[in-house]
Amino acid sequence: MNYENLFAERIGGNQYGKSTAIYKFEKIKRAKQKARQLHPELEILDFGVGEPDQLSPEIVRETMKQSVDQMNNRGYADNGTELFSDAAALYMKTFFDIDVNASTQINHCLGIKSALSMLPLAFVNEGDLVFQTVPGYPVMATHTRYLGGDVIDIPLLEENGFLPDLSSIDPEVAKKCKLFYINYPNNPTGAVATDAFYDELIAFAKEYNILIVQDAPYATLVYEGPYRSILQRPGGMECALELHSMSKAYNMTGWRLGFFCGAEWAVDALAYIKDNCDSGQFKAIQEAAAAVISDVSVAESISLHYETRLKKMVKALQAVGFEASMPGGTFYLYVKAPVGAGESTFDSAEDAALHLIETQGISTVPWDNTGAYLRFGAVFESAGDEDDDRVLQILEERLQHADLRFE
Incomplete structure (x- = not known):
């Protein structure tokens, strides 16, 4: 059966599935898998996810x-x-x-x-x-x-x-x-x-x-x-x-x-x-x-959960050189990506994100549409407020160790 000619042009026609291009989310996914294989003892700090970390009310x-x-x-x-x-x-x-x-x-x-x-x-x-x-x-x-x-x-x-x-x-x-x-x-x-x-x-x-x-x-x-x-x-x-x-x-x-x-x-x-x-x-x-x-009280409680985390994340990122500040809304921090680390130079936010996951076990989402930025999500997994502090302390320590450059 010549099934390749059945695919619509809007998804690539007979070339569907043959593209060798790898999109950024797949690159990050593969980099996380590689980091786990190379450093099984390393806790991956996943700030790349975009969904809540808690149960429904x-x-x-x-x-x-x-x-x-x-x-x-x-x-x-x-x-x-x-x-x-x-x-x-x-x-x-x-x-x-x-x-x-x-x-x-x-x-x-x-x-x-x-x-x-x-x-x-x-x-x-x-x-x-x-x-x-x-x-x-x-x-x-x-x-x-x-x-x-x-x-x-x-x-x-x-x-x-x-x-x-x-x-x-x-x-x-x-x-x-x-x-x-x-x-x-x-x-x-x-x-x-x-x-x-x-x-x-x-x-x-x-x-x-x-x-x-x-x-x-x-x-x-x-x-x-x-x-x-x-x-x-x-x-x-x-x-x-x-x-x-x-x-x-x-x-x-x-x-x-x-x-x-x-x-x-x-x-x-x-x-x-x-x-x-x-x-x-x-x-x-x-x-x-x-x-x-x-129910305003439920919405405010969930919002406060993220606000508390975001404030702590801002301090951790500022401590290592990021221009971080509280967002007006959402549960994301959007910060300018570093231009390099140590002897390495990054040509894009994607380069920076891949470097962080491969060398430090820190997962973020890169954006290069209108400048090089990284998105850190306040939806990382933890066991509670005290564990939040532990995770963010590890984040700050690893970023310090990464020797990031911003100019």
């Missing part, structure tokens, strides 16, 4: 135990349960003081990744243009390209507070854009958007007839200022779609549940696509999430 787990035995939870959820939609609306009111219609302006999804992959199906035709901030989460951009759309990278630069510089976008290009993807609080930079930026972006979107796609899984993980939503701002509900998740804020990564809300016309279009792509998340999971989603 007790109320979530206990509600789930009860819900799985309920007959009415056995069937399809389709586009979501009324219980979860109402709970999501209460979440938007509790954290952001926004009144959202649970029937027409909210729809659940099987995690944000799923929703982002479907969005282009609702809005992108061949040749259409989408704006994607970089560095960033590429799922919507990838699926835009699958459909024959074009993606323009909008850089997030440190000198602009890791916010897009809208004045740098060619008006003739903006006229062709349909979707503008942003993500605040931002992964990997930790930046938070300001009200002034949201107002500017909303005006930009209205001028050029663009749907703003605000990816907000870290919305409650903020360490300065109030909780923010683009839907709070004047006009935001007319031209923005905001995506929220149970994964980061409530330690429910593997449960795969989130929701999208905002402009009614955009919610309706994405819900139409979703209805033809999946049959909804298990109703018991929606019940479990509804039990916790608007």
Whole structure:
């Protein structure tokens, strides 16, 4: 069978699976495996992961135990349960003081990744243009390209507070854009958007007839200022779609549940696509999430866990020469990568990351889109607060031993 000719061109056609290119996450994975083989006695300090290190809240787990035995939870959820939609609306009111219609302006999804992959199906035709901030989460951009759309990278630069510089976008290009993807609080930079930026972006979107796609899984993980939503701002509900998740804020990564809300016309279009792509998340999971989603005390407790770790990480990294400071949100530190170590010189952040894992057993995520940076995640495994201190002491000692250079 000549199966090679069956592969779609969007994944490489008959060359699918033959590429010798190795992407950065695979390189890091292989480097960790190599480090374990060469130094089996060495504890790998993994700051590269991007998912919570704790169990879901007790109320979530206990509600789930009860819900799985309920007959009415056995069937399809389709586009979501009324219980979860109402709970999501209460979440938007509790954290952001926004009144959202649970029937027409909210729809659940099987995690944000799923929703982002479907969005282009609702809005992108061949040749259409989408704006994607970089560095960033590429799922919507990838699926835009699958459909024959074009993606323009909008850089997030440190000198602009890791916010897009809208004045740098060619008006003739903006006229062709349909979707503008942003993500605040931002992964990997930790930046938070300001009200002034949201107002500017909303005006930009209205001028050029663009749907703003605000990816907000870290919305409650903020360490300065109030909780923010683009839907709070004047006009935001007319031209923005905001995506929220149970994964980061409530330690429910593997449960795969989130929701999208905002402009009614955009919610309706994405819900139409979703209805033809999946049959909804298990109703018991929606019940479990509804039990916790608007509980401010739980969200604050989880946020405090990361804030405490991040402050300790900042001190450890500053002690060895990194320009580290507290992020506005998320559970990441985004720092300029060293330019070398000892006699070695690094040409990229990826070089620095590979050196750290191979020689020191320290795993990070490199970013080279808009300068050389490393991302340290405050989601490393430990046995508690005292063990956090032990891990971070080892981190500082190993980085001191690495003899890093920053100039």
